[in-house]
Amino acid sequence: MIIYNDGKYGLNGEHSWGDVLVIAHIMESASSDEFVKYELLYNKDGNSLPYTSTQHGPLRKPVRLLWDVLPELSVQIDRAVKFNQERNEDVDLCLSDHDAYGKGFIKKCRVSPDSYIQMAIQLTYYKDSGQEFALTYESAMTRLYLQGRTETVRSLTAEVVTFVKAMMDSDASNKEKIHHLQAACNRHQQLYRDAMNGKGIDRHLFGLYVLCKGLGHESEFLKSILCLPWTLSTSQAPQKQMAESPSNNLKKNEKMLSPGGGFGPVSDDGYGVCYMVASDHKMFFHVSSKTSCPKTDSKRFTGLLFKSLADMKGLFEEGQQSE
Numbered sequence: 001m002i003i004y005n006d007g008k009y010g011l012n013g014e015h016s017w018g019d020v021l022v023i024a025h026i027m028e029s030a031s032s033d034e035f036v037k038y039e040l041l042y043n044k045d046g047n048s049l050p051y052t053s054t055q056h057g058p059l060r061k062p063v064r065l066l067w068d069v070l071p072e073l074s075v076q077i078d079r080a081v082k083f084n085q086e087r088n089e090d091v092d093l094c095l096s097d098h099d100a101y102g103k104g105f106i107k108k109c110r111v112s113p114d115s116y117i118q119m120a121i122q123l124t125y126y127k128d129s130g131q132e133f134a135l136t137y138e139s140a141m142t143r144l145y146l147q148g149r150t151e152t153v154r155s156l157t158a159e160v161v162t163f164v165k166a167m168m169d170s171d172a173s174n175k176e177k178i179h180h181l182q183a184a185c186n187r188h189q190q191l192y193r194d195a196m197n198g199k200g201i202d203r204h205l206f207g208l209y210v211l212c213k214g215l216g217h218e219s220e221f222l223k224s225i226l227c228l229p230w231t232l233s234t235s236q237a238p239q240k241q242m243a244e245s246p247s248n249n250l251k252k253n254e255k256m257l258s259p260g261g262g263f264g265p266v267s268d269d270g271y272g273v274c275y276m277v278a279s280d281h282k283m284f285f286h287v288s289s290k291t292s293c294p295k296t297d298s299k300r301f302t303g304l305l306f307k308s309l310a311d312m313k314g315l316f317e318e319g320q321q322s323e
Helices: 020-036 071-089 103-108 113-128 158-167 174-196 202-215 220-226 251-256 298-322
Strands: 091-098 136-141 150-154 232-236 271-277 283-290
Touching: 071 091, 091 298, 103 113, 113 136, 113 158, 113 174, 113 232, 113 271, 113 298, 136 174, 150 174, 150 202, 158 174, 174 298, 202 220, 271 298, 283 298
Parallel strands: 136 232, 232 271
Antiparallel strands: 091 283, 136 150, 271 283
16 A cells, blocks of 8 residues: 555555455545544644544554575565566556546436446447457446355347447437447346346356366366456446445535546456446546557547447437437
């Protein structure tokens, strides 16, 4: 974690033990608690007030730890450092603030904000790739269950294909495009609900794959299914998980909204797209790809994504004007 003098901070979270919403919840709790209790924690000049409700134990000076590193281990450490540096330098990340509209407008379209954004991502990839579709991963939380982690939502559906092609068809009417958008969003929302409620397929298939490996059995079906690349890896970062957190829709709080976090692409020639629906008026997007791939460009993808969002919004605005 890195904390700056102005109070802004950033951190890198290790993924194996937990998911992003856990870290986001912890950081939101720390930030919101300080905001809500500001007058109890700081004076009028912004300086910290002494704690009166807690007793501090004796402070211990930090002690530097000295490690005995064997030559064999030193070689592996150097190799790991080089490995990570090369991959960090290969990341093309574009973080953008979309303030043309947020979930307030999307809800008026009678669709889920998450589904709506997924449709925009699909439309964008179709434009960016030269009219191709890609296997798409979206994470869904399974925290309704004890020790639940995630399940996969396979966002690319037949309804999505129909919607995207309608958007690219100049002869299709706005009414037709809206119909296909809502149909695709409804289908996606049902898939998301199924995944959250333990009705997904990917964790089940992975469990069978691990079981086969343990028993020494080779399954060509499972191998072929699980080896398909996720060209589009997507996820929505959580926002406002605590009821006591201040409203994100208040004008005075706009500059305090966190853009959340992101992740790298899963596929060498794909994109990682993490988004946060921050308020009724704002969304954040983290788009990542690899600089070594000549086919991808995170800044270009983001520009096309914002254009897709504008075009989708235009469908409903033109419909209202014609009425």
